[in-house]
Amino acid sequence: MEATCDKCSRKFEIKMKKRTHGIDITEHYFICPKCKKRYTSYVTDQKVRSLQKEVRILSKELREHAAYSSPATYKEKVDEVDKMHKEIKKAMEKLKADITKPKE
Ligand SMILES: [Zn+2]
Numbered sequence: 001m002e003a004t005c006d007k008c009s010r011k012f013e014i015k016m017k018k019r020t021h022g023i024d025i026t027e028h029y030f031i032c033p034k035c036k037k038r039y040t041s042y043v044t045d046q047k048v049r050s051l052q053k054e055v056r057i058l059s060k061e062l063r064e065h066a067a068y069s070s071p072a073t074y075k076e077k078v079d080e081v082d083k084m085h086k087e088i089k090k091a092m093e094k095l096k097a098d099i100t101k102p103k104e
Contacts, residue, residue, distance in 0.1 A: 001013070001014045002014065003030070003039070005032040005034065005035060005037055006037070007032065007035050007037045008032060008034050008035040008037070010032055010033070010034040010035070012032060012033050012034070014030045015030055015031075016028055016029070016030055016041065017029055017030060017031070021099060024045050024046040025043060025044070025045045025095060025099070026043065026044050026045070027040055027043045027099055028040075028041045028042050028043070028044075029041055040096055040099060040100050042092055042096065043092055043095035043096045043098075043099055044092065044095070045091075045095055047091060048088055048091050048092055048095070051084055051087060051088045051091070052088060054084060055081060055084045055085060055088065058077065058080060058081050058084070059081055061077070062074070062077050062078065062081060065077075
């Protein structure tokens, strides 16, 4: 995957790196090879990672049970997965904001 740097307009191939903050926060990021600007792609913590795991399990169940679940049960599960996706997104946005905010 290619990216163009906002700062120096250099086009480069993205090489994802990760580093940890504190005990359980993992930041996934890449760096412009020319000006070294850091781009945070996404950030996870223990809570996000366990939610992601739950979503994977639920989604798998959903696919496997789709054929014989009642429409009401199926809809309930779809809603649940959807809710969890939103929760993960919100949690990741908050983590990213916390990590990327300028130090005072
Ligand atoms: Zn750059």
